[in-house]
Amino acid sequence: MKKFFSIIKEKLFTRVEKQHSEAYLRRISFLNKYSLLFHMLISCGIVFIVEVLSRRSFLSAGSFVGMHTGAFFYNAFIVFASLSFVYLFRRRAFWRIIISGFWVLLGIINGCILSNRVTPFGFTDLKCINDLFAMNNTNYFTAEEATIVVIGLGLFLLFCVALFIKGPRYQGKTHKIVVVGAIVSVLFVGLPVTTSAAQNANVVASYFSNIAQGYENYGFIYGFSSSVVDRGMSKPDDYSEQKIASIEKNVNDTKKETTVTKKNAPNIICILLESFCDPDEIKFLNYNQDPIPTFHNLEKNYTSGYLTVPVVGAGTANTEFEVLSGMSMQYFGTGEYPYKTILKKTDCESTAADLASIGYGTHAVHNNGGNFYSRVNAFSMMGFDTFTSKELMNIQSYTPNGSWATDDILVPETIKTLDSTPNQPDFTYTITVGTHGDYPKTPVIANPVYTVSGVDDEEKKNQWTYYINQLNEVDTFMNDLITELSKRDEDTIVVAFGDHLPTMGLEDSDMKSGDIYKTKYVTWNNMGLKKQDADLYAYQLMASITDSTGIHEGTILNYHQTQMNNTDHTAYLDGLDNLQYDILYGNRYCYDGKDKYPATDIVMGIDDVTVSETSDSIGGSEVFVYGNNFTKWSKVFVNDEKVNTTFSNSGCLIIPKDSVKDGDTIKVCQMGSNSTIFRESNTYTYKDPAVEETVTGTESDSNTESTVSESQK
Template sequence: MRTLKAFFSKLQNFRQTLQEKRAKREPNARVVKAVAFMNRYSILFHGILSCLLCFVIECISRRSFFSACSFVGGHTLAYFYNAFIIFVSLSLVYLFKHRALFRVLISGFWLFLGTINGCILSKRVTPFGYTDLKCLSDLFAMQNTNYFTATEAITVVTIVAIFFAICIWLGVHGPKFQGNNHRIFAPLFVVGLLFMLPITTKAAQDSNILASYFSNIAQGYENYGFVYGFSSSVVGRGMTKPDDYKEETIDTLTASSANAGETTVASDDQPNIVVVLLESFCDPTEVNFLQLSEDPIPNFRNLYENYSSGYLTVPVVGAGTANTEFEVLTGMSMQYFGTGEYPYKTILKETDCESIASDLSSIGYGTHVVHNNGGNFYSRANAFSMMGFDTFTSKEMMNIQEYTPLGDWPTDNILINETKKAMDATPDQADLVYTITVQGHGDYPTEKIIADPEITVSGADTQEANNQWEYYVNEIHEVDKFIGNLTDMLSKRDEKTILVLFGDHLPTMGLEDSDMKSGDIFKTKYAIWNNFGMPKQDADITAYQLLANITNQAGIHEGTMFTYTQSQLDQGLTGTDTYRDGLENLQYDILYGDRYCYGGEDKYPATDLVMGIDDVSVNRTWINSSGDICISGSNFTPWSKVFINGEKVSTAFISSSLLRISADSISDGDTIQVNQMGSSNTVFRSSNEITYVDPNAEDTEETTETETEDTSSADNTDGMTPDAETTDGTTPDVATPDGTASDAATSDSTTPDVTPDAAAPAIQ
């Protein structure tokens, strides 16, 4: 205690000595004069600083000095409005004595946001918005991937640490405002500016200087500036209540939905509906400047030409898969949400939502999701529960062994058997299976990766761009083979089936409207195969109309949003303002309103989503010739983790029936359980528990078995790497082909909350 008192005493003396030296130090005359000048003309200084910061931010965001100059010249008033937002934020310094410190903090804040946007735009098309902050857990899972390398992570941490070190120094040694702090005038000035902000915003929007809604968020940021774009994503979240929203309006809309009619398909004649989202899928022959050695998508083209098909207008380009997915599954439109919104990360965290799954469940369908990507990205496990699905087979439930040439994405072939497995799990009912692919996902390398590609590509501006397109086209060619194999599998089943195939968005290639034969970068394609003679009915539709159109053809008329759209489709009214106004009201009523369409009840509650189809089981253990513990069972994957007495231990994945752990991890009498692990230590599914009996601890008649399977390739592996997907949706969780581990035995000490009852799959 005396030693501690002496230490604090010396620390206090040192601080006092520093203060005395500072008091004796003569201030630099030039510094004093400069500070006095800046204090006198601080408002003018803030105006100049705001314009400078805005220009630098645009340079960083656009990654081009000349593009920033073009923005200032072409959208001058929008540029000054962006500077005004920064100016208002800088006015907060008048509330503090440490004005220099807070100027640096506020300036650094805006520069930091602009830098993040520039980094994000170097990886994807969609700029940085407020909702991306809700994906921070996914960002941390992207370490050491093509999207967020370890070097980039270290650089970010270093820069942030240096910035805060400077701020701390300014807080201790920096100048303080010595004049009158104007305790009344300063707050009134700041409050006045804050009140002016929404007024000037409305005036700018009414004058078409700014847009209140971005149909294309990337184009919106480019035309109206990052500062305004990001700020609008902060304040414009969720949905705004429609002016005519009331119970009578909803009653009228639900009554009009009755015009769609009743479901005419008998329960014993319901077709399976397999909906396949094709990641970053487009028709490369529709890119005007590309020359291809052959058609890369013959299977899709055959379906497109012989079955119902057309252009599909989607809400995103280059990224944002989850938003196209949301429109398709719910029949709702993203145009009524705020800038950069991801409903999966916002409203579906709070409330359940009617979807095609809940609507088809009401007439006896089994509903499943299959995805060779992480179950937690975009909070999908939660979202699919909120939307009423029964099961979700994510990559953590799959024994993925095949990867793309770069090794960063699973191939899609595994989805064929997983889709079949989901349908076989409910033999006595029709099924809705929503299958999400990932093989076509970027980033696409600028160097030549495929030595002998099946399809050669030329026509882009540079060789690097040709390499990117060649890689992309050949991967899409592989996806087309998957389409052919999937169609073949479904055609061999003695069941009526509809297969829906659609692209979620164009690839991240910097495409413009003029580059596409469709003239619109928000148009992808869809095709609908069936095996029971549905007539070909081509139509160009939106993503939120897709399933309403298909179920309408099949004689299925269920659900609030889908029957409303069906009634409007039949009357040819889906392009009218009246239709869009009704869509907005119903959408608001379900997600944010009083649910008048359900009579005020919670008609479609969330389901207890089961992860995967197959049970994971543990059968027995033995000691191999190296002294390690081998665990035998069934349905193991590279994301299987052994838990000893409820604590996770480093696990080597050997095969779907064999795992290995160190003998140091377990003792006689310990319980063993295997859990299928998602990101953030989520337990998706659990095995049974068994008790370990150490053959060396007791005198038994059992003989120690020797492992005969070659496990040399799995030495020092843990079988699981961190999640690796962007806020598009857009880099998946990846187990590397060689099984390289991210949580080695020396660092794998995190213990998730695990329910001992292993019989029931769990989402935590």
């Protein structure tokens, strides 16, 4: 074995000056002389390969070249500019491979992502890597896919190491000043000028109203590059203190006064329905019976309408951001998630913050991980008091594909938020997850109640069958929640909306609305509110709901309430652009320069987690920790160090006996991903029965056995 490794080391890491033939040297000299032409050809090849990988189709990539030739060559110019860096080094072949491999790797990633969702890969997705790897048993990635990626990257890196050591080196004279000047010219003059010219000629677009369509029309490399350089919000051309003052004057001249008080304000329940689509909206889909009767009943009897959302197939957090903040995603960079960028460091006015200012308790409830999309931080920045994520729930049942908690758990958890504040109204934002993809291509539901037709492909038929049966589970959740709310002697209004259509390859022509960016919203109330149907944008939804209940608070809410019906739609959007820039990136002129809505010290969960007693197992190898409100995400800490913990039930956890000794302190922590502690119990001092027996004798031992026996019962 030692001999084998020594041979490998000698072959791989020992440089040998090899004598090449004259023909080889002439070829190298030719390639060096015409390397720019060589780079042009490589760039075109890389773009084509990346498009094949992204589209998962050779013909589709060929169609892109034929139908969007200008965009194809512009993408090639971006790659060509990146290849100019090789002239800084003598190992030019090595750096060509590194740069080429980088673009191809991005294409592979995009192709994998587009096989599971509609939204293509963007720079902000890199900020969600930890979230994705925290989501086990989903189709975002599998163990096999992860293994293939790791092996592929390993082999590529090994090849690069060998090339770095054994590969050719440029032997001519390097004029570094000239090279650096040329690279700077290409990057900081050539690229901007070419980009501006391409945008002005409509070869590529500066803004994608439809990100997926933008990537398809203008190429992945341009789309991804846009997501890197075009982040945050651009300062509006007319932004100034005077502009904000003018907007506020227009609002103040027409706004109404809030007519409710803390004593008579209604509870407001806002429900995000994950990947929810009314199947009646899909032209080709037929089914044996209505899977969402509750939704259709609400649609018939209460205010409802279409909701235009900023994403399709994925990107829940961006629809959520629009609904809660009243701000539009169209003013942000390509593929951006504000939760992962600006809200990491800047607080943000939201419906929660506005309602809190008039005495509301504000809560979020979601049966998925608290750290996903950085929601814990985002909800704090948006003014929520509490957030009950899955880590604080005693979840017992999962969807048939095994990926997600069922939504029935959200009924008691939502009701808990209302019970937690008996002397004030509540705003509760509840997020479902039961209809989240992926949708199995093979049958996973035995004897499904709801069956489909109109789909010829057997795998697609299985997916739609699964989906509409899950829609019925969501519909049942809505019915159960409204039933519970009806029992309460409190004025309440509910609004439920779909965040985006499911990842099922739907196109505009498939939808009765003619737009895959349109979902639906419905409402319910026990206040006798008049049915007033309206089609809205997601950022207008909560302004409409609060307006109907006599609540007229906040900068953005009041802006929409007074200006959304302005006949000059351009002026309306310009005002919104200025206001949200002022709040998130500007000088906050609308707040007189103050931090009017500071982040909250958000509390995770409603119920206290408590430790009440401990006892040793009969065999003495384990310790039972008893208490209240334990979940599968509860971990025992001994002297502030986490120990192996087994969840038994909501009142009992089990730890190894050798992890604790007499006098140690015990507490239970509710753990999120990345070892985040969401909530802690009280501290309890462990008393070892064996030590007590030694000190107090037989009587004490008898009492301990009795206690253990009773506890184990």
